[in-house]
Amino acid sequence: MKIDHSLPLEYSTEENRLKIFGFWIFLGAEIMLFATLFTSYFVYEHRSGNGPSGAEIFELSPVLMETILLLASSFTIGLGIHAMRLGKQKAMMAFFAVTLVLGLGFLGFEIFEFTTYIHEGAGITTSGFTSMLLTTLGTHGLHVTFGFFWGLAILLQVKKRGLTPETANKSFIFSLYWHFLDVVWIFIFSFIYLKGMM
Amino acid sequence: MDFFNRFAIPHPSFLIYASMVAIGLTGIAVILGITYFKKWGYLWREWLTTVDHKRIGIMYLISALLMLFRGGVDAIMLRAQLAIPDNKFLESQHYNEVFTTHGVVMILFMAMPFIMFFFNFVVPLQIGARDVAFPRLNAISFWLFFMGAMLFNISFVIGGSPDAGWTSYFPLAGNDFSTSVGSNYYMIAIQIAGIGTLMTGINFITTIFKMRAPGMKLMQMPMFTWSALISNLIIVFAFPVLTVLLAMGTMDRLFDTKFFTIGDGGSDMLWANLFWVWGHPEVYILILPAFGLFSEIISTFARRNLYGYKSMVASMVVISAFSFFVWAHHFFTMGQGALANSFFSITTMAIAVPTGVKIFNWLFTLWKGKIEFTTPMLYAMHFLPLFTLGGVTGVMLAMSAADYQYHNTMFLVAHFHNVIIPGVVYAMLAGLTYYWPKMFGFMLNERIGKWTVWLMSTGFILAFIPMYITGLDGQARRMYTYSEATGFAPLNMVAFIGAGIMAISFALLVYNIYYSVRYSPRNIGNDPWNARTLEWATHTPVPEYNFAVMPQVKSTEAFWDAKKHGHEIFKGKIEKIHMPNSSGLPFIMSCIFFVFGFSMIFSIWPLAIISLLGILGCLVYRSFEKDHGHYIPVEEIEDTETKLRGAK
Amino acid sequence: MKELFPIKQVMGFVFSLILTAVALLVYFLDMSFTAGITILLLTAFVQAGLQLVVFMHAGETEDKGAIYSNVYFGILVALVTIFGTLLIFLWDM
Numbered sequence: 001m002k003i004d005h006s007l008p009l010e011y012s013t014e015e016n017r018l019k020i021f022g023f024w025i026f027l028g029a030e031i032m033l034f035a036t037l038f039t040s041y042f043v044y045e046h047r048s049g050n051g052p053s054g055a056e057i058f059e060l061s062p063v064l065m066e067t068i069l070l071l072a073s074s075f076t077i078g079l080g081i082h083a084m085r086l087g088k089q090k091a092m093m094a095f096f097a098v099t100l101v102l103g104l105g106f107l108g109f110e111i112f113e114f115t116t117y118i119h120e121g122a123g124i125t126t127s128g129f130t131s132m133l134l135t136t137l138g139t140h141g142l143h144v145t146f147g148f149f150w151g152l153a154i155l156l157q158v159k160k161r162g163l164t165p166e167t168a169n170k171s172f173i174f175s176l177y178w179h180f181l182d183v184v185w186i187f188i189f190s191f192i193y194l195k196g197m198m
Numbered sequence: 199m200d201f202f203n204r205f206a207i208p209h210p211s212f213l214i215y216a217s218m219v220a221i222g223l224t225g226i227a228v229i230l231g232i233t234y235f236k237k238w239g240y241l242w243r244e245w246l247t248t249v250d251h252k253r254i255g256i257m258y259l260i261s262a263l264l265m266l267f268r269g270g271v272d273a274i275m276l277r278a279q280l281a282i283p284d285n286k287f288l289e290s291q292h293y294n295e296v297f298t299t300h301g302v303v304m305i306l307f308m309a310m311p312f313i314m315f316f317f318n319f320v321v322p323l324q325i326g327a328r329d330v331a332f333p334r335l336n337a338i339s340f341w342l343f344f345m346g347a348m349l350f351n352i353s354f355v356i357g358g359s360p361d362a363g364w365t366s367y368f369p370l371a372g373n374d375f376s377t378s379v380g381s382n383y384y385m386i387a388i389q390i391a392g393i394g395t396l397m398t399g400i401n402f403i404t405t406i407f408k409m410r411a412p413g414m415k416l417m418q419m420p421m422f423t424w425s426a427l428i429s430n431l432i433i434v435f436a437f438p439v440l441t442v443l444l445a446m447g448t449m450d451r452l453f454d455t456k457f458f459t460i461g462d463g464g465s466d467m468l469w470a471n472l473f474w475v476w477g478h479p480e481v482y483i484l485i486l487p488a489f490g491l492f493s494e495i496i497s498t499f500a501r502r503n504l505y506g507y508k509s510m511v512a513s514m515v516v517i518s519a520f521s522f523f524v525w526a527h528h529f530f531t532m533g534q535g536a537l538a539n540s541f542f543s544i545t546t547m548a549i550a551v552p553t554g555v556k557i558f559n560w561l562f563t564l565w566k567g568k569i570e571f572t573t574p575m576l577y578a579m580h581f582l583p584l585f586t587l588g589g590v591t592g593v594m595l596a597m598s599a600a601d602y603q604y605h606n607t608m609f610l611v612a613h614f615h616n617v618i619i620p621g622v623v624y625a626m627l628a629g630l631t632y633y634w635p636k637m638f639g640f641m642l643n644e645r646i647g648k649w650t651v652w653l654m655s656t657g658f659i660l661a662f663i664p665m666y667i668t669g670l671d672g673q674a675r676r677m678y679t680y681s682e683a684t685g686f687a688p689l690n691m692v693a694f695i696g697a698g699i700m701a702i703s704f705a706l707l708v709y710n711i712y713y714s715v716r717y718s719p720r721n722i723g724n725d726p727w728n729a730r731t732l733e734w735a736t737h738t739p740v741p742e743y744n745f746a747v748m749p750q751v752k753s754t755e756a757f758w759d760a761k762k763h764g765h766e767i768f769k770g771k772i773e774k775i776h777m778p779n780s781s782g783l784p785f786i787m788s789c790i791f792f793v794f795g796f797s798m799i800f801s802i803w804p805l806a807i808i809s810l811l812g813i814l815g816c817l818v819y820r821s822f823e824k825d826h827g828h829y830i831p832v833e834e835i836e837d838t839e840t841k842l843r844g845a846k
Numbered sequence: 847m848k849e850l851f852p853i854k855q856v857m858g859f860v861f862s863l864i865l866t867a868v869a870l871l872v873y874f875l876d877m878s879f880t881a882g883i884t885i886l887l888l889t890a891f892v893q894a895g896l897q898l899v900v901f902m903h904a905g906e907t908e909d910k911g912a913i914y915s916n917v918y919f920g921i922l923v924a925l926v927t928i929f930g931t932l933l934i935f936l937w938d939m
Contacts, residue, residue: 011907023915024904025434028920029396033438035924036475039931040446040457040468046464046793049456059908067866075859078901083850091850110687117850124455128463131455135446136252153821183894190869190890198870198882407912435923471934475927522923526934535938542930 008085009168016169023173027180034184037136049127054196059123063193066109073102074182077175089163100151103144110141141179204800209291209359210377218355247780249333254340255318259544262312269308272300281694283682293678294361295611301364307347312626313487317402317426323733324420326411326749331404333778335377339394341788346391349795353383360384365473368458368466373451385448390795392440399433414751420731421504425490428514429483436479443472467532474525482521488625489556492578495628496560498729499566499575506559513552520549528600531605539598546596573647578627580655581620588616609669612662635726639738640718646710653703660696664689730758735767737842743775747838775830787816858900865889
């Protein structure tokens with residue numbers, strides 16, 4: 001493998017550059033995946049049948065906590081990549097670990113939110129609205145869950161193998177994924193929760 | 199016993215039992231054959247674990263031809279049932295199942311793998327690359343597609359086929375009206391194949407953007423590569439819609455969610471809406487590579503540069519965006535207002551403009567060309583008028599007010615077969631004939647090939663033109679029979695005869711392959727068609743690494759210009775070549791996907807959870823795996839090159 | 847320690863928190879639907895752009911053009927799908 005030392009480690013081989021580019025294309029597909037969920041959500045927004053409506057079940061505090069946790073985790077993983085580019089493996093791993101913990105916190109609040117909904121009679125089988133709400137949030141939540149384990153695997157590899165072109169590349173791609181999930185959450189926060197409570 | 203009852207066929211008939219026996223016997227014969235000839239090791243090493251884009255391409259081709267046979271048999275059964283009024287050949291349930299599987303198989307499991315074959319086999323060669331960007335991912339794409347197709351095909355012998363049409367509209371496809379597991383098969387088999395397709399899209403966009411030969415700018419790529427790029431771009435943005443849609447449908451059927459129900463706030467119309475948000479771009483995914491192939495073939499056999507290269511590219515870029523702006527023309531009669539219908543009516547008519555530009559460019563390429571009527575060119579010459587006819591009836595359908603008359607009649611069926619058969623199918627067969635020598639080192643027989651084309655066009659015209667007329671007279675699609683009094687009988691008989699002639703032409707194609715394997719001359723060189731692009735500049739058969747030395751490109755018609763002006767494409771000396779390693783993981787993971795899909799379809803939850811964990815396990819294994827590929831040493835390349843040159 | 851916290855990213859984070867706070871106004875203040883949705887659209891898209899440029903480094907390589915075109919194309923198709931569907935299902939049904 002030819003390594004080009006003039007570039008950051010994650011871009012240093014041809015294979016690495018291909019992978020980063022390919023992942024950007026994948027994110028394009030993810031845009032459309034979530035756009036489809038949003039499209040459907042807007043159609044079902046007021047189709048709540050005999051179940052509760054959005055305004056009746058949404059609560060600001062858990063949602064705000066989730067938002068702050070995810071925004072912060074997006075910030076820390078950005079710092080992690082910055083540390084990686086400075087070659088500081090320890091700092092980078094610390095930032096990645098903080099990111100994953102914040103992600104776990106987000107998931108904790110989301111699970112709490114879901115159980116509350118189900119207690120209030122807004123389960124996945126209640127109405128078109130609740131089916132769609134929980135599917136949209138659930139898809140994002142599953143992405144975060146998947147990201148948690150993915151990040152964990154990468155953290156282990158960085159620990160075992162150090163910062164190589166391969167591990168740096170994986171870490172950078174993971175950071176793209178994680179930032180993207182934050183972007184999606186911003187839209188969920190604005191157009192599902194805030195719009196629903198407006 | 200209760201557990202096994204679910205696997206029984208809900209609507210058995212003699213035909214189904216007969217095919218069950220046939221499938222069983224064929225399966226046993228294949229397994230015995232491989233064991234007898236001791237080919238298991240060879241199969242595993244050279245095919246099941248391969249990451250070589252050429253071999254994956256050939257596997258796509260074999261799957262597509264098999265599925266063409268399956269979908270073709272379905273088609274013949276449909277036409278046979280309609281050939282005479284009040285026919286009892288198929289009863290209504292069986293007819294529903296057959297038109298459903300005909301549509302799904304032909305679009306998703308025949309046409310899609312056929313274009314995937316061309317992407318895989320042609321694109322890397324055409325841009326002077328040694329493989330695709332992510333060879334391992336490419337193998338996963340193929341195996342996921344393959345397992346999805348197999349899963350869909352076992353439906354008619356285990357548990358029952360889907361029967362709600364290839365569009366599978368709710369509420370018909372919901373649990374209330376489709377009680378068998380058929381529609382579960384639809385949701386899950388297509389989901390698995392669709393994930394594979396999405397990965398192909400990402401893979402080829404990256405390949406085309408990042409792996410072109412030195413010197414080949416974007417605006418110097420061969421037209422087929424351009425069409426592949428645009429088609430893959432549409433895949434990347436259209437297939438996620440299908441993913442979400444099928445997931446919603448699956449949840450409605452398995453977990454009782456309320457997406458497409460009638461009450462409880464569900465919206466059955468959203469299925470139709472999202473289906474076509476994916477479905478309309480999907481038809482452009484199929485037709486653009488067909489356009490690309492015809493561009494290559496027409497310019498090769500008119501012996502002229504393609505006329506209007508830039509406008510060809512521009513029109514495809516416009517189509518890629520517009521393909522997402524027209525979806526509602528599939529359901530003008532659903533109940534939305536005049537404003538919405540007018541908007542989609544206008545965008546639909548507008549999309550005919552870039553397509554028209556392409557037709558004129560092909561005509562201008564032919565103008566003053568030294569046309570040579572080879573079999574691929576003959577397909578192209580039949581394509582031009584027939585496809586234009588289909589396009590014009592498409593503009594008729596685009597008028598939303600008039601569509602109230604055409605909607606769901608045979609007129610529509612005639613229209614889309616009229617664009618898909620002369621457009622996609624002819625392109626696939628023309629391309630197959632064109633690239634056959636590059637794959638296998640001998641040509642298909644020209645005489646039989648031309649007979650095939652003429653028979654196919656005759657059959658096509660007889661089969662589908664009558665449907666325009668019966669459609670305008672009010673024959674609805676998907677009706678399993680009609681009465682004598684309707685007067686549809688004579689034209690439906692003509693259509694049946696046409697379908698029979700098309701079947702004969704496909705049989706002739708198979709015979710041609712057999713004939714040519716036996717009798718075609720083998721020493722045909724690297725460039726039997728006197729073609730223009732880089733894939734013809736390397737050896738036949740193509741070595742594993744494609745090009746010993748990376749080609750240097752200066753123009754659109756790199757190889758043609760090199761032949762004409764005598765400049766050297768392959769400059770520089772041979773160096774060791776880095777190649778990816780084979781891997782069994784894609785095949786194994788896709789097999790687990792098959793088990794996962796099967797257990798989801800039949801709601802066998804423990805198995806579903808175990809196989810899901812298996813899939814995740816494969817991902818973890820891959821993440822921790824160290825795989826740096828291997829190098830082919832210079833001596834070995836030189837040996838291969840000498841041997842291939844000697845074989846010429 | 848200081849070099850681990852580049853000013854660009856810290857500012858980006860602070861700015862995204864401010865945008866979140868601005869978006870919250872639609873909850874706390876009583877305003878018309880149009881005003882509210884305008885604020886949400888603005889804050890959401892600015893914040894998404896911020897992530898893309900500051901944190902994801904979308905423009906740092908030679909493939910900048912392709913990456914941005916890909917994202918823009920995605921957004922275009924997404925918006926057409928959303929608004930086209932709304933036209934069919936809500937505004938003109």
